[in-house]
Amino acid sequence: MSLLQQARFLLRITRTHHIVRRYFVVNGFDGALTMMGLITGFIISAPDNLTVIINVCLGAAIALGMSGISSAYVSEVAERKRALGKLEEAMVADLQESAHGDAARWVPLLLALVNGSAPLVISLLILLPIWLSNIGTPLPVPPLYAAIGVALLLVFLLGVFLGRIADISWLRSGIQTLLVAVVTAALIYLLAGY
């Protein structure tokens, strides 16, 4: 069994595959909106140093990633231990050496990695235009606006993903999440602009 098949198997027997999806979307959305908020704040402040912007955003992205990993790991270890204990009670057997024991050890780590990497990867994608501009790559639009564009696109795609899971209109779901991002940006402009 390949590593991916093994991971899928462990998620399936613990019925946690839907939790992976939820963690990915929830924390990915967190990452996208946080970056968008920071960059909108920078647009309002109009700083001329892109390195400062990159460092601030990178700091926030790493903090989001670490927060996602640690919070999910701690809570999932407790959840998996409890679930394994209940199953051992029902089976009247020690399941530590079984697939369920493996799942109790590995599933928290898998969920933590998804929970932490989703905001980190999405944040890094949003930062990409700013980083490209900083190393001298010409962009068709100013780097901060390009980053906002990437953020809006990713938020829209997260909505599309949710729409496909729920088996509803992907366009409607994408527009819904996009609206949340637009309202967030508008609030920042209104409140931070003064």
Add this chain to the structure above:
Amino acid sequence: MMVTVKRVVLDILKPHQPNALEFSRAIAETGVDYHVRLTVIEVDQNTESVQVEVQGSAVDFEEVQSAITGMGGSLHSIDLVEVQSRSDMG
């Protein structure tokens, strides 16, 4: 004299997951020509009792048992065994 196990019928208690298909498949993978038949006898809140019949030219019982415990199952009893002896002289 060589004795080989041709068929065993086992009474097993297992968690709902892995499901019957994955459970049978894991047992079948322990041999090259195994024919596995799983019948669900009783379903409880967290567990299910199943009867598993394994047939093959030479069933390796240790391996079958190891696959069962690996999937979280617990062997309750061996309900039927079919073995065959054969002279080494041919």
